[in-house]
Amino acid sequence: MTYPVNVPDRARLSRRTLAALATALAAPAALRSAPIAAQADPTAAAPFLPPTPECDDDDSDPTLAQTEGPFFTPDAPERTDLREPGLPGEPLSLAGFVLDDACRPVPGALLEFWQADAAGVYDNEGFTLRGHQFSDEEGRWALETVVPGLYPGRTRHIHVRAQAPAGLLLTTQLYFPDESANAADGIFDPALLVEWEETPSGEPLRARFDFVVEGAA
Ligand SMILES: [Fe+2]
Structure with missing residues (x-):
């Protein structure tokens, strides 16, 4: 993986749906009724995030759904920082x-x-590098984590569930540009690539991704 530190202007990949949503699972009642949780201002945690979304012609397509995989664990804690003391890895x-x-921000999305x-x-015993959060009143989210490592058969990825209040549950995965293992991964889809942001020297890696969910009120 080539880390894009100080890359000045990477091309923005438009979201687009390459296939119809394969699954739109009904959400557990506990998730549908989840309140908007108080959390740190995502623009403070992620100063590269603009105050409002940048919409273009492709922004009406729902984010591509992908397999959940075998390692989901329910009841992960609510937190925006998945890192724990002593956890090795490249901060991200x-x-x-x-x-x-309609490219309208969705507050309170899971x-x-x-x-x-x-x-x-x-970590299939505990909750290391697992957690949930809710988008803020402007529909923003922010996550502090580490770059995920590779394991046999898969390229580098992060699993995600996203759901508007009372909306359909989207299960998908995020990928990283310029990753040599992408091409050989049968699940990888370029529609789910994060967009690297310019990163000042010495600062953690930064990346963007906007989710488009269905069923938002
Ligand atoms: Fe995985």
Whole structure:
């Protein structure tokens, strides 16, 4: 993986749906009724996130759904920082918006993340590198984590669930540009690539992704 530190202007990949949503699972009642949780201002945690979404012609397409995989664990804690003391790995800041199919921000959307550690290992006993959060009143989310490691058969990825209040549950995965293992991964889809942001020297890696969810009120 070539880290894009100080890359000045990477091309922005438009979101687009390459296939119809394969699954749109009904959400558990507990998730549908989840309140908007107080959380740190995502623009403070991710200063590269603009105050409002940037919409273009492709922004009405729902984010592509992908397989959940075998390593989801329910009841992960609510937190925006998945890192824990002593956890090795390249720090990574991810942020973006949750939008509806009209490119309107979705407040209070559930976002759940889980990933392998830097060595490519999932914590299937506890909640290391697992957590959920809710988008803020402007539909923004932000996550502090580490770059996930590789494990056999897969390219580098982060698993995500995203769901508007009372909306359909989107299960998908995020990928990284310029990753040599992308091409050989049968699940990888370029529609789900994060967009690297310019990163000042010495600062953690930063990347953007906006989710488009269905069924938002
Ligand atoms: Fe995975």
